[in-house]
Amino acid sequence: MRDVRAVYYRRPSPFTLHPGLSAEDARWAFDEARAGFGGVLASLRCTWVNHPHNNAVAGTAPVALATARRCGLRVPRTLITNHAGTAREFIRSLPRKSAAYKTLGTSGPTGAGGEPVAVWTSRVEADDITDDVARTAHLFQEWIDKDHEVRLTAVDAQLFAAEIHAGSPAARIDFRRDYDALTYRTCRVPASVARGVRRLMEALGLRYVAMDFLVDQDDRDWHLIDVNPGGQFGFVPDLRVPITHALADVLEGMQ
Numbered sequence: 664m665r666d667v668r669a670v671y672y673r674r675p676s677p678f679t680l681h682p683g684l685s686a687e688d689a690r691w692a693f694d695e696a697r698a699g700f701g702g703v704l705a706s707l708r709c710t711w712v713n714h715p716h717n718n719a720v721a722g723t724a725p726v727a728l729a730t731a732r733r734c735g736l737r738v739p740r741t742l743i744t745n746h747a748g749t750a751r752e753f754i755r756s757l758p759r760k761s762a763a764y765k766t767l768g769t770s771g772p773t774g775a776g777g778e779p780v781a782v783w784t785s786r787v788e789a790d791d792i793t794d795d796v797a798r799t800a801h802l803f804q805e806w807i808d809k810d811h812e813v814r815l816t817a818v819d820a821q822l823f824a825a826e827i828h829a830g831s832p833a834a835r836i837d838f839r840r841d842y843d844a845l846t847y848r849t850c851r852v853p854a855s856v857a858r859g860v861r862r863l864m865e866a867l868g869l870r871y872v873a874m875d876f877l878v879d880q881d882d883r884d885w886h887l888i889d890v891n892p893g894g895q896f897g898f899v900p901d902l903r904v905p906i907t908h909a910l911a912d913v914l915e916g917m918q
Contacts, residue, residue, distance in 0.1 A: 664703070669710035669914040672718065673893045710870075712913055717868040718892045724767050724802060727867070727890035734862035735855065736887045739805035739877075743767070747796040750803055751789040761788050762803040763888075784837035807886050809877040812838060815852060816873050816896045817860055818909035824852045825899045826878075847899050856885050863890070870913055 678696045680689050705715055713721070721727055725743055732738050742753040742762075754762045764785045786806060812827040829835040831844035838845055852860075856876075864872060873894025876885040896906045 664707065667707055667709050668916070669712070670704070670707065671712050671910070671914060672715055710914060710916065712871045712910065713869050713892050721867040721869055721872065721890060721892040722768075724890075727863075728887075730866050731859070731863050731887050731890060734859045734866060736859035736863065737884055738887050739763075739807055741805070742803045743800055744803070745797050745800050747792050747794050750792045750796055750801065753803060754787065754789040754792070757805050759806050759808065761786055761806040763787075763806055765802050765804060765888075767800060767802050781839075783840055786836055804888065807877045807888075808880050809835075810880045810883070811878050813850065813876040813878060813885065814873065814894075814896075814899060815856075815860065815876060816871075816894070816902065816906055817864060817869075818871055818906060819864075819913060820861065821909050822852050822857055822860065823896075823902045823906050823909075824850050825902055826850045827899075842898065847901065849901050853885065867892075871910065 678693055678700075680692050680696075684692055701715065711717075728738050728741055740753075740757065742750065744750055744753075754760065764787045766782045787803070811829070813824055814827055815822060815824045817823070826848045827838055828846045828848070829838055829841075829844060830846065831841045834841040834844045860872075860874065864870070869892055871892065873891045873896060874887060875889040875891075876887055878885055897903050
């Protein structure tokens with residue numbers, strides 16, 4: 664373990680447990696493995712991109728969004744609730760009377776066969792909210808009429824940004840729905856956004872982060888909607904090589 668100088672940590676697969684364990688024993692075994700194996704790794708004093716404890720905090724949407732606002736970034740009005748009446752009241756109070764419904768985590772529910780099910784961003788109005796909201800926490804965010812989105816990837820102080828232009832109705836709601844309809848163009852990052860991103864990375868202890876912004880049609884403000892410490896970057900062709908080089912430099916201790 665002393666030979667480990669750097670770790671690139673991004674969404675490792677879960678532990679595979681013995682099939683003979685009961686559900687209760689499997690939960691216990693999983694927690695033991697996470698504390699044991701995961702604890703040994705987390706104790707390494709080396710370069711982390713990013714340390715798993717920092718990823719866990721930054722990947723928690725309420726923490727990330729609240730920290731982003733404190734760091735000077737513009738964040739759409741956001742509600743987290745399991746109360747249907749509160750959700751309806753919040754949506755009716757918004758200028759466009761609609762909100763984006765998004766998952767709070769990076770994983771979705773599983774289907775009948777155990778396979779993961781994607782939950783895309785949806786546009787909802789107050790009348791769409793049912794009392795089933797009471798069953799768990801939900802995130803509702805002010806709907807921004809965007810001109811385009813920006814995926815901003817940061818590696819230490821280096822910022823790499825690309826405009827994402829949606830060419831289909833599905834992609835305009837959530838670009839992950841229709842990658843074939845997207846076009847990309849690298850762009851400059853406004854100075855105020857760059858300052859906020861670097862403050863956010865310092866506050867959350869991150870050396871790498873992918874962030875999604877909506878650029879509105881009216882005043883071209885950048886509205887931060889997502890902070891992902893393990894976000895992918897390879898889908899933007901022009902940024903694939905420079906981001907890879909920047910990550911390699913960090914891991915090799917050249918930054």
